Amino acid sequence: MARVNGRVPRYLQIAETLRERIRGGALSAGARLDNQRALAREFGVTLMTLRQALELLERDGLIVRHHGLGTFVASPSIDYDILHLRTFAGDLSAKGEAVETRFLASEFRQPDRRVAQGLRLGRGEAVFVLDRLRLVKGHPMSYQRSFLPAGIGEEVAKADLAVTPLRSALSFKLGIEITRAHETVFAVTLRSREARELGCRPGIPAFRSERISWAAAGAPIVYDRVFIPGDRFSISRELTYEGVRP
Template identity: 25%
Template sequence: MINKSSPIPIYHQLEAYLKEQIENSSLHADEMIPSEREFAERFQISRMTVRQAINNLVSDGYLYRQKGRGTFVSKQKVEQALEGLTGFTEDMLERGMKPSSRLLSFNTIASGSQVAHQLQVAEKDLVYEIFRVRLADGIPMALETTYIPIALVPGITEDNSNHSLYKYIENQLSLKISEATQEIEAAIARKPEADHLDIAAGAPVLLIMRTACLQDGTPFEFVKSVYRADRYRFIHRLKRDQ
């Protein structure tokens, strides 16, 4: 498994071996991996080389450390293709995961300038502000603040806001959701965000802003989300124009 004659650095070879073990489920989520000493003895390589490979895998999110216990396999990231407009609930169900939400606050507020601009309403028009932690299989995945114009989408309550809003809009109000514009950027978690997402302050996160529209082009939703970068990644398939 380790070819010392290869031009590929030994720590890269060990990384590749461990990644393969994780991706083919030979090593399972939350399973402790062998110690640096055990790897060094098994492959007849230095512990410094082993440490470099493991450090890289920790940085890449494949492994995590627990002080005084050892190094463990991380849960694999949820992948979302940037090719269709779906809600969080739909995304998780499609991946065989159980979606849920923890409602932090539900308010009716007067829209500020940014929200009014995104929703194409007048400033101070009333909107719902729904602040939730979104979870998959009980694990916090994202911190989400959603703004919806009351005049366009009436009848949202504290109870139904904690379920799939897209299902409510399409099934209960018979409105057709069409498309969205989404912006994604990298950031680090601030303390309040980190507390809700069960990560360390300063951990990498993805900031996402999305404005979704109905079939006639009317914006019905503006969402600000903070996603855990260690649990979520986005995939965008690109085609070259012919």
């Protein structure tokens, strides 16, 4: 949300507001939103601007638009959207397993395009990169690489990251609390770098999770990229169908 300049376009603000309404439950799944012209009036913008906001929400899968019918809050049931996912990346500790983090390295560097876009960085802006290995019961479970905007990274780098968890450092040193994140999981094969750290052969199947975390203020703070070999992890979820077709 944050822009280099501080100015946040109106359509992004509107998208954020609607996102809140949906997440906050003010608009529940299947509910119809006010029609676009009414919403435009409510936010005091043109139809075109409002539609830009809806475009975003639709792309994120939060709403569905039906020509001639209306705009609806998407039902998350059919999607592979894992809402009730307990057992994932960061949440492993919730299962009572002994999770250990091994600090590998950190440096400042130019981000790749995806990271830059996720953190809303301008061209040429550097990031602070933090590599670590997560171990469960002493066995490598995931290889995690976190990217932070350089400004934030400089402060974080002062902490002893071999001991302090990243989120603690953010909280104590900078007063930043993560309130929201978006995670996308891909199926990939491991390349040699990751495979070496994880102690397995290159080319074996793995999950790659890319997560963007936002602070309360709305600025993206951390971009996490996690690799987990497919033989060590699976995602599972419960589904219940009540009136809704599977």
